[in-house]
Amino acid sequence: MRLAFILGEIGGGLRRNLSMVVSVILVTFVSLTFVGAAGMLQLQINQMKGFWYDKVQVAIFLCSDGSTATGCASGPVTAEQKDNLQKLLESDNVKQYVNDFQFESQDEAFKHFKEQFSNSPIVDSVTADQLPSSFRINLKDPQKYQIISETFSSQPGVESVTDQRQLLEKLFSAMNAASLVAVTIAGVMIVCAILLIATTIRLSAYSRRRETGIMRLVGASKTVIQLPFVLEGVIAAVIGAVLASATLWAVAHFFLGEVLAKQYPQTAFISAGQTLILAPALIALGVLLAGVSSLLTLRRYLKV
Template identity: 70%
Template sequence: MRLAFILSEIGSGLRRNLSMVISVILVTFVSLSFIGGAALLQMQINQMKDYWYDKVQVSIFLCADNSGAQTCAAGAITDEQRSDIESMMDSPAVAPYVDSYQHETQAEALTHFQDQFENSPIVDTVTADQLPESFRVRLVDPEKYEVINELFSSMEGVDVVVDQRELLEQIFSIMNVASLVSLGIAGVMIVCAVLLVATTIRLSAFSRRRETGIMRLVGASKLVIQLPFVLEGVIAAVIGALLASGALWAVARYFIEGHLAQQYPGTAFIASSQVWVIAPGLVILGAVLAGIASMLTLRRYLKV
C-alpha cells in the first residue's frame, strides 16, 4: 500500500511539473555528455600515448650542404663520418639503449615525405636534395632520449638530434586542454542542473503542500512524505544520464569507429564498448547530484 502510494505521488509530481522535469532531463543530458566526452577524450589520450610511445623514434639528422650547425662546418656528411656514427650505434655504450635503427637516405626521405603529404600542394615542389638523410633510432626505453642526444649531437656529421616524443607531447597537451575545457563547461552545466532540480522539487512541494499537511496530521513518517519528491529529481536525472550515455555511444560507434578509424587506420582509437565503462558512473553521478539537491531543498521548503 505504501509503495503504491509513493509511486502514485511520483507520477503525479512528474505530470504536474512536466516542463520543468524535461528541462532537468535536458540539462543533465548536456552536462553529463560533456563529462563523458572529457572522460572519453582522456581515455583516447592515454591509448594514443601507449600506442605512439611504443613506436616513438629518435631522429639523428645528418649534415647537408646547407646545414648551419657547428658539427657541419665541413659541409655534407662524409662516408667516414657516417661509418663513425654507425660504429657508435653498435658500441657497448649505446647498444643497451637502442632497440633498432635504420639509415634513411635523401631519396627515401623524399618518398616518405610524398606519402605523408600526398594531398598537399607543396608535395611536387620538394626535391630529395632539400631533405636531410638520417638515422631513425628506436629506443628500448624512450625516456633515455638524453643519453642518445648527448652521445650523438656533438659528433661530426650530425646536424641535430630530434626526439619525436616532444612533438607528441605538444599534441597531447592540446588534447588535455580540450579535456579540461570540456570538464569546465560540464561543471557549469551541472550547477544549472542542480539548480533546476532544486527549483522543480520546490515547485512540486509547494503545489502539494495541502496533501503533505494532511499526511503530517495522520502521522506519516518523514521518509514517506519526502521520498516521492526525491525520486522525482533522481528519475529525471537518471533519464538524462542514460540519454548522455546513448549519445556518447553513438558518437564513438558511428563517428570514431565508423569514420575516423577507417580514415586513419594507423591510429589507435577507442572503441564504442569503452563508453559502457563510464556509463554507470554517469548514471550514479546524475542520481547522486539530483538526490542531494532534492534533500537540501526539502529540508528548507518542506518542514516535516
C-alpha cells in the first residue's frame, strides 16, 4: 500500500510538472555529456600514449646541402662521418639504450614526405635534396632521450637530434586543455542543473502543500512524505545521464570508429565499448546531484 502510494505520488508529480521535468532532463543531459566528453578525452589520451610511446623514435638528422646548423659548417655529411655515427650507435656505450635503429636516406625521406603531405600543395615545392637523411632510433626506454641527444648532438655531420615524444607531448597538452575546458563547462552546467532541480522540487512541493499537510495530520513519516519529491528529481536526472551515456557511445561508435578511424588508420582511437565504463559514473553523478539538491530544498520548503 505504501509503495503504491509513493509510486502514485511520483507519477502525479511528473505529470503536473512535465515541462520542468523535461528541462531537468535536458540540462542534466547537457552537463553530464560535457563531463563524459572530458572523460572520453582522458581515455583517448591514455590510449594514444600507450600506442605511440611504444613507437616513438629519436631522429638524428644529418647535414645536407641546405643545412644552416653550426655543426654543418663544413658541408653535407660525408660517408666517413655517417659510418662513424653508425659505429657509435653499435658501440656498447650506446647499444644498451637502443632497441634498434635504421638509416633513412634522402630519397626515402622524400617518399615518406610525399605520403604524409599527399593532399597538400607544399609537396610540389619540395625536392629530395632539401630533406636530410637520418638515423631513426627506437629506444628501450624513451625517457633516456637526453643521453642520446648529448652523445650525438656534437658529432661531426649531425644537424640536430629530435625526440618525437616532445611533439606528442604538445598534442597531449592540447587535448588536456580541451578536457579542462569541457570540465569547466560541465561545472557551470551542473550548477544550472542543481538550481533547476531545486526549483522543480520546490514548485512540486508548493503545488502539493495541501496533500502533504493532510499526510502530516494522519501521521505519515518524514520519509514517506519526502521520498516522492526526491525520486522525481532522481528519475529525471537518471534519464538525462542515460541520454548522455548514449550520446558518448554514439560519438565513439560513429564518429571515432566509422569516420576518424578510417581517415587515420595509424591512430589508436578508443572503442565505443570503452565509453560504456563512463556510464555508471555519469548515472551515479546524476543521482547524487538530484538527491542532494532535492533533500536540501525539501529541508527548507517542506517542513515535516
